[in-house]
Amino acid sequence: FQCVAASAFATDFYVSPTASVNGTGSFSNPWKLQTALDQPASVHPGDTIWLRGGTYTGRFTSYLDGTSTQPIVVRQYTGERATIDGGTSGTTAIVEVYGSYTWFWGFEVTSSDPDRSTSTPGSSPPDITRGDGFDINQSATHPGLKFINLVVHDTRQGFSYWKEAQDAEIYGSVIYYNGWNAPDGGHGHGIYAQNQTGTKKVTDSILFSGFHYGFHAYTEGSHIDNLDLEGNTLFNAGNLSGTSRNLLIGGIPGINAANPVVKNNYMYRQGGVDGFNI
Numbered sequence: 001f002q003c004v005a006a007s008a009f010a011t012d013f014y015v016s017p018t019a020s021v022n023g024t025g026s027f028s029n030p031w032k033l034q035t036a037l038d039q040p041a042s043v044h045p046g047d048t049i050w051l052r053g054g055t056y057t058g059r060f061t062s063y064l065d066g067t068s069t070q071p072i073v074v075r076q077y078t079g080e081r082a083t084i085d086g087g088t089s090g091t092t093a094i095v096e097v098y099g100s101y102t103w104f105w106g107f108e109v110t111s112s113d114p115d116r117s118t119s120t121p122g123s124s125p126p127d128i129t130r131g132d133g134f135d136i137n138q139s140a141t142h143p144g145l146k147f148i149n150l151v152v153h154d155t156r157q158g159f160s161y162w163k164e165a166q167d168a169e170i171y172g173s174v175i176y177y178n179g180w181n182a183p184d185g186g187h188g189h190g191i192y193a194q195n196q197t198g199t200k201k202v203t204d205s206i207l208f209s210g211f212h213y214g215f216h217a218y219t220e221g222s223h224i225d226n227l228d229l230e231g232n233t234l235f236n237a238g239n240l241s242g243t244s245r246n247l248l249i250g251g252i253p254g255i256n257a258a259n260p261v262v263k264n265n266y267m268y269r270q271g272g273v274d275g276f277n278i
Contacts, residue, residue: 010046010070014077017054033084037062037074039099046070051107053080057087059094059131066101068144075105082107086131086155091124093135094155097165101144108151109133116211116240121184128156128180135160136168143167143198153177157188158210163223167198170205179211179240186211186241190234196223204231211241217249217257224251225258234277235268247278 014030016023023031025042033056036049043049045066051074066072076082084107086094094109111130118125133152136142143166150173152158158175161168170191179188190207193200194217207214214237217224227249238244246267249257267277 010048011042011044013043013047013049014052015049015056016052017056034060037064039064039072043072045072045101048073048075050075050077051080051082052077053082056082056084059086059092059096060084061096062099062102062104064099064102066144068101071101071103071144071146073103073105075103076107084109086111086113086133088113088129091126091129091156092131093160094131094133096135096137097142097145098137098140100142103146103148104134104150105146105148106150108153110152110154111156112154115180117181119183121182123187125180125182130154130156130180132157132160133175133178134158136162136165138162138164140164141166141197145169146171148172150174155188156180157190157192158207159191159193161191161193161200163194163196165200166195167200169201169203171201171203173205175205175207175214176209177240181211181241186238186244189213189216190237191215193217193227194219194222194224195226197226199226199228201228201230202232203228206233207237207246208233208235209239210237210244212238212244213248214244214246215248216245219251219255221255224249224255224260226260227257228261229265230261230263231265233266236270239270245276245278
């Protein structure tokens, strides 16, 4: 990914799982996470929001707006481990992303809900209540989003990486154990992507061991154009349910993927396991 020079006037803010409702965003009196993601008036393009160590329980929505030259960075604090645990988030996303030019960097997103199977077939069972790790809101366009060095696991779907995220990138992330099992097979992917405008990248990331596809670019009525996948490692997709593909770019007949780049990726499947690499 490409770094952008920090503003000379950039400010650091802090959040903590133990913050009070009266937090100010300072190191000694941090905000709650959702307070920061609502972009208080004091948060401007170029600023950094540091996640102090600990577990942030619940679901969160980011409304942060940076600019193309001064993104807002949401980043794990140096030397600490920050985990967002969606638990039973009611099938809604653990982190839903609105806004633009925001970089999410170096923390963990997961769900501690232990339920991984259902008797209901299809993609929307009511009793699988873990949410997607990151879900791009589809009500408007959200340019310039980056997801850097994240660990996303044990969610309903790692990334719902929709076309509204224009010129977005997932870089250096580890994505595994996502999805659930149903009578009609495994569901939920490491990354489910669509794209129309700009180039959408997945770079130098590791995707493995879920209930369905690793990287799944598919549509029946949208777009899967300008997808750039380089330097990724994908292995054993679907092995938690029995069969799947490590990487798919395709749609129903008549819908083509324009300008795909699939370069320098590494894929592996265990012998004797059904499915395909690409």
